[in-house]
Amino acid sequence: MNDKANNIKRQIAITRRDELGHPPLHLDNNSRLCLNCNRAINDEINIIEADPACLRLNVLTQSASQTCVICNAQEDIGRLTIHCRVNVFIEVNIYIPDNVRSCEHHLDENGMFHNRLLPGLRFINRPYLIKGPQLQLFLQHLRNVSANKVKGIDDKNLTEDEFKCIAPVSKQQFEELFTYCDPVYYNGKLRQIKRKDLLMFLCKMRQGLSDDFLKIIFDYHSRQTVSSVAACVRTSLLERFVPTNIGLQSITRENFIEQHVTEFANELYNPRPAEPKVIAVIDSTYAYVHKSKSFRVLRQSYCFHKNRHLLKPTLIVAPDGFILMICGPYFSDAGNNDANIIREEFERDANTLREWFQNQDIVLVDRGYRDAVPLLQHLGIDHRMPAFLQRGHRQLSTEDGNESRIITKNRWVVEARNGHLKSVFKFLGQTMNLQHAQNLSGFYRIAGAILNRYHPLINMQDVNAEFARQMLQRSTVPNAIQARVEVDNLRLRNGQWRRLYGEDVPDFPLLDLGYLKDLTMGIYQINLAPSYIQDKLIRENDKELQLDEHINEPGFLRIRLFSRFRNVVKHQIFIAYTANEMENIDNNADNNPISGYYCTCQSGARSLGTCAHVASVLWYLGFARHQPNIKYPDTSLLDTTLDAAYRQPADIAQNINVDVIDIN
Template sequence: MNDIFSFFDELRSSPRLDFDDSSLTDEDYDAWTGWSEEQFNDMFKEISVYLRSSSNRTSRNALAIFWIKIKTNLSFRQIGSLFNISGNSDTRRLRAADAFDSVRELFIKYFVSKHLGIGHITIDDAKIHNTAYSKEFFGNESTLIWDGTYFFIGKSSSHSVNRSTYGGQKKRHYVKFMSIVHPDDYVSDVIGPFQGTLNDASIAEEILATNNALATWLGSNGHIIVDRGFRDVIETFQDLGYETHMPSFLKKGEKQHSTIDMNNSRMCTKIRWSVEAFHGRLKKWRIFQDKIHNSLIPKLKDIVRIVSATLNRYRAGVFIDPNSSYHQKLAQVMRTRLMHRNVLQQRVEMGTISTRSRWKKTIEDVDFDFPELSFDDLCFLFLGTYKIKLARTYVEEHLDQEGDYTVELDANTDNILRCTIQSRHSSAVKYKSWIQYSLSGDPIIAWYCTCPGGAVTIGACAHIVSIVWYLSYARHHHFEPSKGRRRIQQAIMERIVVGEDDDMDDKDQEEEDDDWH
């Protein structure tokens, strides 16, 4: 009988979730910690020598507590309950928080410096993280992409903190970090936190002025890639000897970038997007998606650096093979198109194909032939998949009530079509898009759109891509509009109608009340 009571006592005190339990599957590890069992075991091996077990949790469960907090952002009280830590709710909260801090300190001391930070790899090692694109565009020199990101925080009882962290653009309190990333998505460093009121240029100026290790590591050669928010710090980068690349600005009074400006911008963004990919992966951890609790703000720097270092260590970059023959060929194509003029734009601006009287609307699947392309053909033509992923929603909006796709043809030119595409940002804006094609030679010869980036010849704008994607590929592969998006649209429209009816009922009620007075 005593053995039975002992068994139940042990059962009550054992963790509800136990990472010492060998029956946990790889899916369990991923669901709770964000890592596979193999990756978790490797982390544990790195810090287990320094991480002691206690009467409240084993060392392995302490590591799990840390990652469960990062992955799920459950409260420490909830995590304490999950691991059945003894004591009342406050005691559980404190002991779970202590376990979190113990692991955090060990990661910073023994793990992060091996996988993150300026100088943790040499300049020669940094060149390994170049891609076919950075090599083709800028040569095999060190190339770094700078970009800021932010994390929302709670309102503080300190007036000065509130003033320094409140951003007028987002109307919220947040702090910023500066990410410095290689072209293949490998993170060189993440520096912060900085006040939310500082822009990217101001933060970069401060880093360059105070971080001697960065200047020493970079030397006086290399390429820096930034977005338009860094325009005020470009000269500082250049004075230090770095060649800096940034997408172009529209000049005052202009409505469209020139072809050469857009082509240079496209080469820049083809490399710069890796820092956006890193930020996307970083913010998949729930703790960064939610508002950072004020008690965690002093620890936020450590948390961001730990997650960044572990991503470097255990997650492959955004490119499966950044130097494959496919990417090399694509980079060479982009390079050769750099100085290409947009011949279709010239014809439109000269008025030879843009007069209204020339164009006749037609339904694509009734009396219109267009070259058929494979998905790989489209990826190569438009130099990637990003714009292709946007195409579906543009097409869905362009379909009429009967589900037909309308194009316009020139009676005097049998190989040029025109479409009017709705802007995805503004209901009041529509763009004209022209495409020159052939049923016998090169299928897509030229394109031009009236949108700000529509004159580009290295790739194309999303409006052009959506037209070609639908006419050459989607309609031949049983394209159907998304039922999910349609349900959302109908629900919103029905809501508007109901709201209008409710307003009418309220007015009727007011009139009826007036009659009674």
């Protein structure tokens, strides 16, 4: 190898050695080549001498036609398709001769090598002659790939905003999520999860698109391929990603209390705040499904409350919106009410759920769980539930109303999370076909795990332990206005009132949104105010808010507002205020401009916060009427849609529907 006659052979050998990454070797008169390398180098020299213009290619070294190119198996092997060979050339720049064979399990459903196998292919850079028909076929398929390259969505070419429109995660979060996509067995074969497969599944969840549409935009061969790929991705995520991010096994009690039980909830619900306990909110949501041909499924999936066919997943959520677990889904007939569902969960997971929830833990539930109270008491779990109306009463007492407000102050997070599941994942908000409904549990748990890991928790602004103590203190204050209304029978004695309009009470104090939020203990009631005021003006066919003032006591008002649920029901609102000549109020002032309020609605007797009717009147008289621009709800549908009942048009609404002002 060291003589001049072998100079060309020596240069070729050194080039091959460097390409293979072998260490350099000192050449002397005793240096030799093995027979195989010597034969291959001689063939290369002969090809170059026969055609000096011959090009060099990275040619696969495992080119035997009798064995598998991957595992050297000799049975059940088949020749690689031109599609597979072209794909390898594009992905890793290795040319595979047309006689190379492989086992079927090394290929995916499209006949391509699994991505994890491509780095293991060995090659050598040498002159290689491709015959005319083979070259023509190879170039034609390269042309087809180039022509079809515009088809399908490539995640690497999407901007961050475009990516978030397709998937419920960011591009960086997608990279991490892809690391959880392990190979899974599907129909007896090991299937690899590609980036395109995961993105397609996330797009289906995010936008609720059909498999036929996904086949087009992601360039799959058929709708059946889309369905099988989605099943593989779902199975893969359920194996490792879901157990890591949702469920009792994903977090310990201690970490749950430390990370997700807020100081506000601990102070508000825990009678011993110095000893934090688990605080969780439980509620069911609805997953609408198509009708089944099975009569039993039809009966058990029909919900008389919603008058639709649906299934019921149940969420257990922390005070900050962290989803501890998603149970079910359950059927929705009378036998599957909320109380029976929670009883079933504690009995079915007796060794898990009962161990995780311990004595004196706290759960917030709605009235539908009343039949499960004995079970919770037996387990030593403290339950908080909104109060029930007493028999023969139409209104909650002040104490019951205040207690209900304390519970709903944090119970709404489970409703918010239910809404997030259906707004972030539109697939869950659609009417689902029965094929998908069979895997509803997996879809919901994947969505919940993504929310837990990649989406922000629910952060209630300006609430802390001190705010909780203020709520508890205010909940003990009686409603003096209610007592006066009942003693003097002011609801019925119209002779003690005189009719006015809003402009006739110029001394009503100016209120800012900060004061209103503090008075109502939240923003929900204020957000409803424009709708209530607009509805009153439309129904009374007036441009000004009508109200009554006590004839013997200026500063004591009565206003009637319509119920938003029933056409014929009116609620009376009584408000006592202190006239204020200042341009605005000082929220820290000792003199409260609103000295009391009372409403005849079901929750209007409470002194902790206000109902939406009281908040609407305060919002209008103290804030909205002094603003140049207030946006009321759009009523254009009333003008473009026929009404066979011949109700009055929305002329008044058109006059008050003006520009926008943000009240959030």
